[in-house]
Amino acid sequence: MTAGGIPPENDPPAVAHWNRGVLRSINERVLLDRVRAAAPISRAQLARDTGLSKPTVSTALDALERAGLVRAVGLETGARGRAALLYEPDPTAGYVVGIDVGRSWIRVAVADLDGRLLARQDRHNRARTSATMLATATDLAQTVVADAGLTPTAVVHTVIGCPGVYDRAADRIRYAVNLPGWGRPGLRGRMESALGTTVDIVNDANLAALGEYHSGAGVGCPLFVYVTVGTGLGMGIVADGRLFPGASGAAGEIGFLPLSPRPSDRVGHGASAPVPRRGMLEDAVSADAVVRGARALGMTGPLTAKGVFDAARRGVEPAAGAVRHEAQRLAHVVAAVTAVLDPELVVLGGGIGANADLLMGPMTAALHELTPLRPRVAASGLGEEAVLLGAVATAVSTARERVFAHHAQG
Amino acid sequence: MTAGGIPPENDPPAVAHWNRGVLRSINERVLLDRVRAAAPISRAQLARDTGLSKPTVSTALDALERAGLVRAVGLETGARGRAALLYEPDPTAGYVVGIDVGRSWIRVAVADLDGRLLARQDRHNRARTSATMLATATDLAQTVVADAGLTPTAVVHTVIGCPGVYDRAADRIRYAVNLPGWGRPGLRGRMESALGTTVDIVNDANLAALGEYHSGAGVGCPLFVYVTVGTGLGMGIVADGRLFPGASGAAGEIGFLPLSPRPSDRVGHGASAPVPRRGMLEDAVSADAVVRGARALGMTGPLTAKGVFDAARRGVEPAAGAVRHEAQRLAHVVAAVTAVLDPELVVLGGGIGANADLLMGPMTAALHELTPLRPRVAASGLGEEAVLLGAVATAVSTARERVFAHHAQG
DNA sequence: TAGTTAAGGAATTTTACTTTACAAACCGGT
DNA sequence: ACCGGTTTGTAAAGTAAAATTCCTTAACTA
Numbered sequence: 001m002t003a004g005g006i007p008p009e010n011d012p013p014a015v016a017h018w019n020r021g022v023l024r025s026i027n028e029r030v031l032l033d034r035v036r037a038a039a040p041i042s043r044a045q046l047a048r049d050t051g052l053s054k055p056t057v058s059t060a061l062d063a064l065e066r067a068g069l070v071r072a073v074g075l076e077t078g079a080r081g082r083a084a085l086l087y088e089p090d091p092t093a094g095y096v097v098g099i100d101v102g103r104s105w106i107r108v109a110v111a112d113l114d115g116r117l118l119a120r121q122d123r124h125n126r127a128r129t130s131a132t133m134l135a136t137a138t139d140l141a142q143t144v145v146a147d148a149g150l151t152p153t154a155v156v157h158t159v160i161g162c163p164g165v166y167d168r169a170a171d172r173i174r175y176a177v178n179l180p181g182w183g184r185p186g187l188r189g190r191m192e193s194a195l196g197t198t199v200d201i202v203n204d205a206n207l208a209a210l211g212e213y214h215s216g217a218g219v220g221c222p223l224f225v226y227v228t229v230g231t232g233l234g235m236g237i238v239a240d241g242r243l244f245p246g247a248s249g250a251a252g253e254i255g256f257l258p259l260s261p262r263p264s265d266r267v268g269h270g271a272s273a274p275v276p277r278r279g280m281l282e283d284a285v286s287a288d289a290v291v292r293g294a295r296a297l298g299m300t301g302p303l304t305a306k307g308v309f310d311a312a313r314r315g316v317e318p319a320a321g322a323v324r325h326e327a328q329r330l331a332h333v334v335a336a337v338t339a340v341l342d343p344e345l346v347v348l349g350g351g352i353g354a355n356a357d358l359l360m361g362p363m364t365a366a367l368h369e370l371t372p373l374r375p376r377v378a379a380s381g382l383g384e385e386a387v388l389l390g391a392v393a394t395a396v397s398t399a400r401e402r403v404f405a406h407h408a409q410g
Numbered sequence: 411m412t413a414g415g416i417p418p419e420n421d422p423p424a425v426a427h428w429n430r431g432v433l434r435s436i437n438e439r440v441l442l443d444r445v446r447a448a449a450p451i452s453r454a455q456l457a458r459d460t461g462l463s464k465p466t467v468s469t470a471l472d473a474l475e476r477a478g479l480v481r482a483v484g485l486e487t488g489a490r491g492r493a494a495l496l497y498e499p500d501p502t503a504g505y506v507v508g509i510d511v512g513r514s515w516i517r518v519a520v521a522d523l524d525g526r527l528l529a530r531q532d533r534h535n536r537a538r539t540s541a542t543m544l545a546t547a548t549d550l551a552q553t554v555v556a557d558a559g560l561t562p563t564a565v566v567h568t569v570i571g572c573p574g575v576y577d578r579a580a581d582r583i584r585y586a587v588n589l590p591g592w593g594r595p596g597l598r599g600r601m602e603s604a605l606g607t608t609v610d611i612v613n614d615a616n617l618a619a620l621g622e623y624h625s626g627a628g629v630g631c632p633l634f635v636y637v638t639v640g641t642g643l644g645m646g647i648v649a650d651g652r653l654f655p656g657a658s659g660a661a662g663e664i665g666f667l668p669l670s671p672r673p674s675d676r677v678g679h680g681a682s683a684p685v686p687r688r689g690m691l692e693d694a695v696s697a698d699a700v701v702r703g704a705r706a707l708g709m710t711g712p713l714t715a716k717g718v719f720d721a722a723r724r725g726v727e728p729a730a731g732a733v734r735h736e737a738q739r740l741a742h743v744v745a746a747v748t749a750v751l752d753p754e755l756v757v758l759g760g761g762i763g764a765n766a767d768l769l770m771g772p773m774t775a776a777l778h779e780l781t782p783l784r785p786r787v788a789a790s791g792l793g794e795e796a797v798l799l800g801a802v803a804t805a806v807s808t809a810r811e812r813v814f815a816h817h818a819q820g
Numbered sequence: 821t822a823g824t825t826a827a828g829g830a831a832t833t834t835t836a837c838t839t840t841a842c843a844a845a846c847c848g849g850t
Numbered sequence: 851a852c853c854g855g856t857t858t859g860t861a862a863a864g865t866a867a868a869a870t871t872c873c874t875t876a877a878c879t880a
Binding site: 223 | 432433585632633645649654655656657658659660661662663664665666667668742745746747748749750751752753754780781782783785
């Protein structure tokens with residue numbers, strides 16, 4: 001009959017069934033968002049806020065209540081007319097797990113859909129292989145879920161933060177130099193079957209950035225970057241509340257920033273490179289560099305970056321000099337990022353955020369000499385908690401989507 | 411009665427009039443997009459593609475046709491059954507003007523809503539004041555509109571590309587060092603009253619990036635940057651087809667990239683700066699730097715960047731060396747951008763794009779030594795036309811939105 | 821206790837979609 | 851030339867969901 005032997009199934013419509021109750025879903029979504037934003041709130045107020053009619057609000061809210069997404073919370077009394085029934089989002093509609101797999105600590109937290117932490121535990125990360133680290137994390141997660149009095153099936157979603165760039169297509173982590181075996185493919189699938197939830201794996205600096213956006217120094221900021229300096233150098237970019245991941249998830253990997261050619265333009269003769277040597281800025285800015293700088297200025301003995309900062313705080317001059325130099329180098333990093341991205345705000349985390357009292361002043365001064373662009377600069381509001389809180393916040397967002405989608409379609 | 415003397419106007423609904431025919435608008439929008447994507451196309455095919463029913467498609471398409479947004483274009487004959495009436499977007503529903511105010515040329519083009527150029531003119535930019543430049547541009551625009559046989563009122567929107575960063579809030583251009591008087595506030599208002607259309611003012615590198623996205627080397631690419639090197643250094647970032655403007659519109663101003671500290675970490679004593687001198691990479695990479703490099707390698711006489719490239723193409727060794735050095739420096743710029751943004755593609759324009767045959771090889775080789783990230787690198791597909799075509803393409807997008815919105819709401 | 825004000829809900833109308841049915845138009849074959 | 855097969859476009863009927871209108875209920879106020 002037709003060309004092929006098998007009658008070709010109609011191509012799936014470019015717009016999947018727009019008309020079967022989609023408007024209803026949209027309205028329910030709008031109402032749920034509004035309840036989240038202005039809880040506790042009455043049906044009548046919702047109608048005024050959204051422009052929907054009262055009957056529509058009522059039926060939609062009934063549906064949301066039956067689905068367990070919102071719940072009545074009390075009566076608004078004291079005003080003139082009839083008392084209003086107030087509603088709020090039901091945080092027990094689902095729970096999430098956030099995990100921070102750091103180089104020395106593994107932290108796990110459980111939260112409800114409001115983002116309230118119900119339980120958490122930290123454990124020293126002594127494992128040095130991918131398998132044991134994964135086992136520690138899942139074990140800890142199960143413990144914490146039990147601590148919160150939840151069954152594992154109540155958990156809707158898990159977000160794991162770790163160093164490196166997770167390549168979703170290949171299901172493996174790239175550029176995670178310090179975690180042996182961590183680059184083996186299939187990580188996500190293993191985590192999902194071990195935890196019994198969906199799992200997202202996200203770079204730790206990116207999660208920290210999202211954490212600062214949701215509850216730290218970057219709350220509500222439409223475009224900011226989170227820069228962390230510690231063992232290495234990392235950055236997360238948050239634009240309009242969402243991560244800017246780059247084409248392969250590697251946006252913000254400023255450890256790969258190259259060292260620029262000398263400003264003096266005196267090129268050598270022939271093939272002698274005008275670039276002094278190839279290398280990454282990471283070596284020049286990370287915690288080790290602070291120690292190296294302090295040694296070069298005459299400090300002796302067993303030194304750590306923290307020790308140098310503490311000494312500088314006590315007024316020890318070589319340490320203070322090393323700190324000033326670190327501020328200079330950091331200013332270069334921030335200036336480079338600023339020239340490319342033009343963020344409104346730069347949040348400093350990691351070791352830098354912890355020593356912002358010393359670094360911020362000279363850093364901003366150096367920055368102002370380097371570029372006419374003037375982003376606000378602030379210290380992290382969450383400190384070491386940033387990654388974990390970011391994981392939880394991201395998981396909550398995803399879980400909210402999923403719970404609503406399940407109600408609307410399933 | 412209520413608290414305040416003036417009864418407070420109800421807050422505008424958070425969701426602006428969801429009620430009145432929203433679903434209809436959405437469907438009409440979907441249909442119009444589909445007609446644009448697959449013209450010429452029949453009502454029956456539209457129904458199949460969108461998942462809407464045939465009657466719905468018919469009534470919506472009637473509305474679009476009455477509004478002048480689509481038009482019947484012929485009959486599909488030769489197939490099995492009844493001949494189908496075919497529709498296409500009506501490009502005469504509105505027209506746009508694109509203007510490229512460059513340092514030496516002012517270019518103007520008029521296009522219809524399909525983006526087809528109807529007329530264009532270029533004129534040498536001899537003006538050196540803001541006022542005369544503006545007068546030249548508006549004069550040229552009016553001429554070109556007349557050339558196209560249009561009345562000025564047929565033009566819906568104008569987009570102007572120029573150096574610098576347009577600050578929408580302050581209505582003035584910042585960082586446009588080479589255009590005296592161009593930073594005076596009120597530019598947009600003056601242009602709008604002079605041209606009788608709405609006007610957008612956009613950085614020229616950003617427009618070139620959009621041009622490459624719509625019809626150049628970056629067609630359909632979800633994340634790419636356009637880097638232009640000429641008198642200065644500029645960049646535009648396109649993510650998901652839209653410009654990434656940054657917090658103040660200055661994203662991509664890589665002329666402000668700082669020169670990094672020396673990689674050798676030997677900090678000096680006391681306050682002697684570890685940063686050799688403050689300065690911007692722009693000086694080290696722009697066209698002038700090519701000439702300086704060539705002189706340093708022994709070339710004499712009156713030199714231009716173009717001359718150096720031509721000489722290198724003829725095999726003159728000092729020139730070839732200068733080009734290699736330029737490629738090295740350019741690789742540093744690209745590596746820095748890549749570390750921050752992780753683009754899928756880097757499009758090279760301006761003088762670099764014109765000499766991609768010489769630069770691309772050594773540039774990518776140097777890039778691969780600087781970073782493990784490997785963005786694709788390509789030469790501009792539009793050359794000197796990029797800014798103008800980008801202005802037109804952007805104006806077409808805005809005009810399409812506006813024309814449809816006018817039909818849906820007005 | 822009566823009056824005022826606002827909330828919630830029922831009945832009705834409006835809008836805009838789908839389904840079903842059908843006439844019109846085109847092709848190919850006899 | 852004409853007829854069956856096939857597809858397009860439209861008309862009529864049916865349905866989902868929202869708006870409008872109107873009414874009851876509940877709380878505070880005088």
